[in-house]
Amino acid sequence: MADLEAQLAEQVTAAAAAKRPLRIAGGATKTAILGRAIEGEVLAVGGHSGIVSYQPTELVLTARAGTPLTEIEAALAERGQALSFEPPHFGAGATLGGTLACNLSGPARPWGGSIRDMVLGVRLINGQGERLRFGGQVMKNVAGFDVSRLQAGALGTLGVITEVSLKVLPKPQATMTLVEESSDADAIQTMNRLAGRPWPITGAAWFDHRVHLRLAGEPEAVQAARREMGAMAEGDESFWTELREQRLDFFRGAVPLWRLSVGSTAAPLEKGQATLIDWGGALRWLRGGEAAHRQDQAAKAGGHASLFRGGDRTGEVAHPLPPALVAVHRRLKAALDPAGVLNPGRLYGWL
Amino acid sequence: MTDRVGLVGELRAVVDPQFVIADAETRRPFECDGLAIYRQMPMLVVLPGSADEVAQVMRICHRHNVPAVARGAGTGLSAGAMPHGEGVLLGLSRLAAIRAIDPLARTARVEPGVTNLSISQAAAPFGLYYGPDPSSQIACTIGGNVAENAGGVHCLKYGLTVHNVLAAKLVTVEGEILELGGPAQDAAGYDLMALITGSEGLLGVLVEVTVKLLPTPERAQVVVAGFATLRQAGDAVERLIGEGIIPAGLEMMDGLAIRAAEDFAHAGYPTEAEALLLCEVDGSAAEVAAQIARVDRVMRSFDPLRITVSQSEAERAALWKGRKSAFPAVGRISPDYYCMDGTIPKRELSNVLEGIARLSRHYGLRVANVFHAGDGNLHPLILFDASKPGETERTEEFGARILELCVKAGGCITGEHGVGLEKIRQMPAQFSDAEIAQFLAIKAAFDPTGALNPGKGVPLLAQCREYRAVSGARF
Numbered sequence: 001m002a003d004l005e006a007q008l009a010e011q012v013t014a015a016a017a018a019k020r021p022l023r024i025a026g027g028a029t030k031t032a033i034l035g036r037a038i039e040g041e042v043l044a045v046g047g048h049s050g051i052v053s054y055q056p057t058e059l060v061l062t063a064r065a066g067t068p069l070t071e072i073e074a075a076l077a078e079r080g081q082a083l084s085f086e087p088p089h090f091g092a093g094a095t096l097g098g099t100l101a102c103n104l105s106g107p108a109r110p111w112g113g114s115i116r117d118m119v120l121g122v123r124l125i126n127g128q129g130e131r132l133r134f135g136g137q138v139m140k141n142v143a144g145f146d147v148s149r150l151q152a153g154a155l156g157t158l159g160v161i162t163e164v165s166l167k168v169l170p171k172p173q174a175t176m177t178l179v180e181e182s183s184d185a186d187a188i189q190t191m192n193r194l195a196g197r198p199w200p201i202t203g204a205a206w207f208d209h210r211v212h213l214r215l216a217g218e219p220e221a222v223q224a225a226r227r228e229m230g231a232m233a234e235g236d237e238s239f240w241t242e243l244r245e246q247r248l249d250f251f252r253g254a255v256p257l258w259r260l261s262v263g264s265t266a267a268p269l270e271k272g273q274a275t276l277i278d279w280g281g282a283l284r285w286l287r288g289g290e291a292a293h294r295q296d297q298a299a300k301a302g303g304h305a306s307l308f309r310g311g312d313r314t315g316e317v318a319h320p321l322p323p324a325l326v327a328v329h330r331r332l333k334a335a336l337d338p339a340g341v342l343n344p345g346r347l348y349g350w351l
Numbered sequence: 352m353t354d355r356v357g358l359v360g361e362l363r364a365v366v367d368p369q370f371v372i373a374d375a376e377t378r379r380p381f382e383c384d385g386l387a388i389y390r391q392m393p394m395l396v397v398l399p400g401s402a403d404e405v406a407q408v409m410r411i412c413h414r415h416n417v418p419a420v421a422r423g424a425g426t427g428l429s430a431g432a433m434p435h436g437e438g439v440l441l442g443l444s445r446l447a448a449i450r451a452i453d454p455l456a457r458t459a460r461v462e463p464g465v466t467n468l469s470i471s472q473a474a475a476p477f478g479l480y481y482g483p484d485p486s487s488q489i490a491c492t493i494g495g496n497v498a499e500n501a502g503g504v505h506c507l508k509y510g511l512t513v514h515n516v517l518a519a520k521l522v523t524v525e526g527e528i529l530e531l532g533g534p535a536q537d538a539a540g541y542d543l544m545a546l547i548t549g550s551e552g553l554l555g556v557l558v559e560v561t562v563k564l565l566p567t568p569e570r571a572q573v574v575v576a577g578f579a580t581l582r583q584a585g586d587a588v589e590r591l592i593g594e595g596i597i598p599a600g601l602e603m604m605d606g607l608a609i610r611a612a613e614d615f616a617h618a619g620y621p622t623e624a625e626a627l628l629l630c631e632v633d634g635s636a637a638e639v640a641a642q643i644a645r646v647d648r649v650m651r652s653f654d655p656l657r658i659t660v661s662q663s664e665a666e667r668a669a670l671w672k673g674r675k676s677a678f679p680a681v682g683r684i685s686p687d688y689y690c691m692d693g694t695i696p697k698r699e700l701s702n703v704l705e706g707i708a709r710l711s712r713h714y715g716l717r718v719a720n721v722f723h724a725g726d727g728n729l730h731p732l733i734l735f736d737a738s739k740p741g742e743t744e745r746t747e748e749f750g751a752r753i754l755e756l757c758v759k760a761g762g763c764i765t766g767e768h769g770v771g772l773e774k775i776r777q778m779p780a781q782f783s784d785a786e787i788a789q790f791l792a793i794k795a796a797f798d799p800t801g802a803l804n805p806g807k808g809v810p811l812l813a814q815c816r817e818y819r820a821v822s823g824a825r826f
Contacts, residue, residue: 057589058696058727080595109536116542117514130785138694139726140511140766142500142549143774143781144790144809149513149545153537170595192455196479198566198635221638263534265456282536303535319539324529329540331796336789347540 003064004048005123005131005162011043012160013129016339024101024156024343026066027093034102034306035155035346037313045097048162051075053137060120060137062165065097072096082171084112088244097161103153106244107203107214110195110264110280112169116152123163124151127337137165150332156343157351158336172202172216176226179235180211184268184275187211191280192265199225203240204280207250212239243278250276250285256311258294260284266301295319316349326350355394358415362397362439365407370398370445381440384425384432385487388689388743389772393420393434398442402462402520402528402558405441409556410526412439418802419524421552423464423495426487428690429771431499431551431807438805441556443494449473450559457564458517458534463494463557467501470562479564482509485767486675494557500549502767504600504674507725508633509565511767513548518561521547521554524798528558546793551769552804554797568633571599572643575670576655577624581605584626585700587653588724591630592697596645600631601725602674605704608681608719608732609673615680618673621657628724629674631667677721678732685717685734689746693757694728694766706756707731714749716742728766729757755780770808779815787815 015022023040025031049066056079063072069089076082086106087099100122105114121135124147135141135148151161182190187206194201194213200221203214212235215222226232242248251257260269264281276285284301286294291307298305304319311317321329333340333351345351355373362371372378373395383390394417399405412419418438425432434440446462449470453459454477459470467488471480484503485491491501497519500512509515518532532544547554578584584603591598604612606625613620620627628650632642643660650658661667673680681688695703704720711718717734731753735746754764754777764770764777778787790809794801810818 055696055698057593058698059592060696103537103542113510113514114536116537116545117510126789130789132783132786132789134786136694136761136763138696138762138766140502140506140694140723140728141763142767143763143765143770143778144786145554145793146500146513146545146549147789147793150542152542152545154541158541169597173595189455192457196454196457196477196566198569200635200638217634218638218641220641221635224635224637261535261537263456264536265453279536302533304533304539306539321540322530324527325540325543328529328543328796332541332546332793335792335796 002047002049005125008043008045008048008160008162009125009129009131012125012127012341015041015341016128019339020341021344022341024160026095026098027068027091029089029091029094030098030102033090033309036317036349038343038345043160045160045162046093046095052163056081059168060165061168062137062163063096064163065095065161067096069094069096069099076168077171080171081168083118083166084169085109085115085118086112086244087115088246090245096164100151100161100164101154101156107205107240107278110282111202114152116149118167119148119152119164120167121165122148122151122161124159124161126159127339127342135165139167155346157333157347158342160342174219174222175214175216175237176222177235177237177239178213178215178226178229178232180232181209182206182211183209184277187277188265188268188281194229195280199228205243206277207248214240248276250274254310255287256307257309258286258289258305259308260286260294260298260301260303260305262298262301262303269297269301318348354415358411358417359395361411362395362408365411366397366399366404370400372396372398381422381425381434381442384422384427384430386428386430386773388737389430389433391434391436393440394437396440396442398445400445402446402522405556405558406522406526406528408439408441409522409524412802413525416800416802418805419556420804421494421498421556423492424466424490426491427495427499427769427771428692429765429769429773431769431771431804433772435805443492446558452477454479456534458561459564460559460561461493462559464492467491467493467496474564475567478567480567481562482515482565483512486678493560493562497548497557497560498550498552499769500767502728504602504723506723507601508597508599513545515563516544516548516560517563519544519547519557520559522556522558524555524800524803529555532561534561549769551771551808553794553808554803570636570639571631571633571667572639573629573631573661573667573670574643574646574650574658575620576628576650576658577609577621578626578628578653578655579624581626581704582701583653584628587628587650588697590649590652591646594645594649596632596642598630598646598725599633600629602629603627603722603724604674604677605720607717608677608721611680611684611719612673612677615683616673616676618670619659620673624656629670681719681732681734686736686738689733689735689750691731691733691750691753692728692765692768693754693762695757695760695762697724697727699760699762703729703756703760707753710749710752714745716746716749727762751777772807775807775810775814776818778810779818784812784815787812
């Protein structure tokens with residue numbers, strides 16, 4: 001629980017003056033995943049920690065970037081609330097700032113939104129060491145460009161996130177997991193069809209020949225939906241945590257893990273190869289394979305492929321962008337970090 | 352000086368000549384948007400018929416260094432689509448096709464000139480609809496909705512425009528078409544969809560939008576309760592949220608707004624009440640039945656003067672009609688009204704309303720308050736008479752003071768209407784010079800010459816200093 005923003009800003013200012021690259025670290029739970037491996041002087045945000053304000057009836061929580069997710073989730077649980085985007089932790093030290101920078105959201109994402117959707121405002125240190133505030137602590141704010149949401153998935157390349165205000169929601173009163181044997185192709189149809197029904201679904205995944213569905217809401221509503229959905233067996237709720245934290249058998253081992261974010265109705269991407277499908281069809285996890293092949297599969301399915309874990313992390317790991325967007329990315333990076341000192345190369349080698 | 356004749360010739364070579372409008376009489380209807388106190392005749396009005404034509408028009412404007420202002424239906428309330436005197440007003444109303452609806456994926460791909468409501472109408476046969484529902488939804492277009500990050504009465508549960516759009520095609524100031532987002536839940540690289548949503552036409556011109564569609568709720572019911580004081584209604588809102596209820600809509604109106612709406616719509620509102628709450632819940636039939644009982648119980652614990660629970664779709668529509676027609680209703684009791692759009696933390700409601708009442712006495716102008724209570728978005732309607740000398744200026748000053756009040760309460764100057772031209776003077780109240788400079792740098796990353804909607808959204812730093820000097824002198 002300390003306010004280190006001034007020191008952090010000084011370190012950025014000094015780095016910018018010397019054009020010395022910084023590597024931003026919170027809880028260091030995602031250093032080896034998601035982005036490229038980079039060198040640089042460590043900018044340690046983890047100590048900049050603590051819940052700044054939490055007003056349950058405003059549905060808003062503000063915390064410093066280094067605040068552990070566990071601390072935030074405990075504070076919310078005390079008041080019957082939760083993070084609707086169900087963030088993966090990937091380790092005990094996972095922080096709020098890192099979760100936003102990585103835009104990480106769990107199985108509830110298509111229904112409960114992503115962290116990008118729930119961000120209301122941020123405090124930020126730009127690449128010149130200026131301490132800035134964007135958005136706010138209210139549900140709606142359309143003054144100025146949405147620099148807060150722009151941080152989601154930018155992997156720290158557009159600023160050092162020092163504080164985040166989030167919309168939080170009540171924890172559902174009841175939940176139920178249902179399981180059924182299914183082929184991948186049938187599961188994709190089922191998950192999309194059910195997502196179009198006005199039922200309280202908050203999870204839909206397929207793995208190991210079985211489709212898993214999660215209902216959450218008022219107890220009566222969960223029971224009613226269960227009756228309408230027919231004869232599915234009740235499953236174990238811990239499945240969703242194991243899925244979110246990548247502890248299922250599928251995720252074990254050193255074979256590179258590919259994340260393909262695609263249109264939810266895209267047909268199964270590969271026959272014979274073990275795939276795990278989450279987000280009601282919109283997220284496909286695959287093991288191994290050549291980058292060009294994975295990128296081609298993702299593009300044909302309306303999305304993008306990234307090397308999430310393992311493999312060569314010194315080459316590009318994110319899906320290539322068309323030249324027009326490369327130019328936009330370079331100009332935006334220069335607008336927020338003209339000296340190019342914030343996590344250079346973490347998202348793309350050229351950025 | 353721009354060679355107007357040469358420009359018209361070039362534009363008529365790419366757009367059907369009748370839609371390159373140069374004569375004053377036909378240009379006149381485009382001189383303002385929904386905030387009619389700000390007017391400016393454009394040099395030219397151009398109404399392209401396709402995305403490709405938009406790109407060609409932008410290329411011509413770029414070559415001639417002519418500013419361009421994009422416009423949808425012109426329903427905006429911040430003068431964001433007010434034309435530039437030496438520029439082209441780029442009307443997108445002819446790009447009004449619904450390209451595709453994918454019922455299984457729950458998406459609709461549409462041109463920017465498609466109206467908000469018509470997307471829901473086209474999706475209805477599939478049991479789907481488009482979530483955000485600004486009160487102008489019959490007329491306003493999806494392009495304008497994205498440009499302004501439009502909201503509506505259902506934001507608390509279903510989000511703003513930014514939560515409900517997946518992809519867009521954006522024509523740059525140089526006339527190049529960028530494809531942003533896609534059918535997936537996220538995109539590679541930076542979240543440019545988030546950046547362009549709410550960017551008020553400063554970064555590019557939208558020529559196509561893909562939106563998410565939601566399943567039509569099985570059932571919706573509304574509870575309407577009138578209270579003797581605003582504090583009771585405010586406390587009821589706190590309790591509802593505190594009990595874990597997220598209503599689909601949660602609206603509040605004050606006494607003046609209640610009586611104006613009742614006179615106009617005959618919705619059955621209690622006219623003796625000083626505060627009215629409308630609380631709608633939706634979802635599956637079982638979910639609604641469970642929640643409506645809880646809402647009813649909470650409302651009754653705050654001693655309402657009258658409480659009604661809708662028992663049919665017709666009754667629900669009738670109860671909403673009063674709220675939905677609040678603006679025209681207020682328009683009947685005053686020659687003119689000016690709608691503000693501040694947001695505040697909900698707990699500050701009583702303080703802010705007291706502050707507004709104080710300002711109302713100071714300026715000698717009445718105010719009716721309509722409030723998206725669920726998400727803290729306040730719409731004070733200042734009643735005035737533009738034909739009285741000085742009254743418009745006094746109204747604008749009053750409005751500016753209200754927005755400063757919102758910022759001081761921890762809120763912001765605009766929740767859903769945008770900054771446009773109207774609130775550009777209040778930007779320095781919410782943002783520091785360094786933050787404004789950061790906005791300007793982002794603007795320049797897309798539009799180095801400042802040709803897209805100049806003078807709107809983000810003030811120049813020199814203006815900030817001027818505004819600060821003026822407002823400093825006042826207090």
